[in-house]
Amino acid sequence: MKLGPFALSLLCLAAPAVALSQAVADAPVREQVHVGPSGQALTGPSAGPVDIITPHIIDSHVLELPIAGEIELPRWKPVRIGSLSIDLSITKHVVMLFVAALLCMLVLIPAAHAHGRLTKERGSPKGFTTGIEAIVLYVRNEVILPNVGPHGNAFVPFGLTLFFFILFANLLGLIPYGSTATGNISVTGTLALITFVVVEATGIKTQGWGYLRTIFYVPPKEIPFPVKLFMVPIMTVVEIIGKFTKPFALAIRLFANMTAGHVVLLALISLIFTFKTFTVITASVTMGVGSSLLEIFVAFLQAYIFTILSCVFIGLIRQGGH
Secondary structure (H helix, E strand, O other): OOHHHHHHHHHHHHHHHHHHHHHOOOOOOOOOEEEOOOOOEEEOOOOOOOOOOHHHOOOOOEEEEOOOEEEEOOOOOOEEEOOEEEOOOOOHHHHHHHHHHHHHHHHHHHHHHHHHHHHHHHOOOOOHHHHHHHHHHHHHHHHHHHHHOOOOHHHHHHHHHHHHHHHHHHHHOOOOOOOOHHHOHHHHHHHHHHHHHHHHHHHHHHHHHHHHHHOOOOOOOOOOHHHHHHHHHHHHHHHHHHHHHHHHHHHHHHHHHHHHHHHHHHHHHHHHHHHOOHHHHHHHHHHHHHHHHHHHHHHHHHHHHHHHHHHHHHHHHHHHHO
């Protein structure tokens, strides 16, 4: 694996998502107040029922750690652009994005070095490196290259970065004190926007002036001229809308699937408190465990789907240049 394009792709993926995720999480954190049995005000996490589900999907300016407890993240003065005020303060989802990028580097870069060293020494890798090699080869040979089209090796670093970055971001929401950054529409929207830029830049590079055909509809010559006058404006609008529906679908699909799993788990656990009886505990907990196991599969599946659709979009626009 080439380390230069991989690290550059990580920066391209994480940096815009950081800014957007920070901008939408500017609501102040309010301390919850509960009333005790004798009427006194109780505050803090132990004052009432502890919510262990929604913190995994809701962004905030507070980071929960196992030993240190709740840590207030630094707040910065909003940046004003004309009448628009943008809060660029660090949020929990921003931290998770950096953790996901760091995990990608800590796992894949040493694996790449070990792969080269072991291959040189004994002819083949072993252990953990073999597992990473299997995943990388599968994504490269079965997901990226068949979909981006001929001579598509230049898109392998981008596709691999998309897959592993989204995968780690998804899995971070399944561990205690973690949070699902991909459950934030700002994050998924930025990932989709990056894919959109890559797709359109590929089209411009591959097709040259022919790229304009992907924006302005050019009817076949055999169609009568009066029909062309009617079709061209309508189909041009359809072509332009189609360019934006693809990244929109990418963003909504990833956001909805990563949020829905936690909502389902919250609904299953809340049945215990809704019915206030121990008779539903076994069924609720069993279904909750099953839902959590399914979420692990969904984390891999959504990273796979986002990557393969991105490669399909790249391949579709490259076809016009061949």
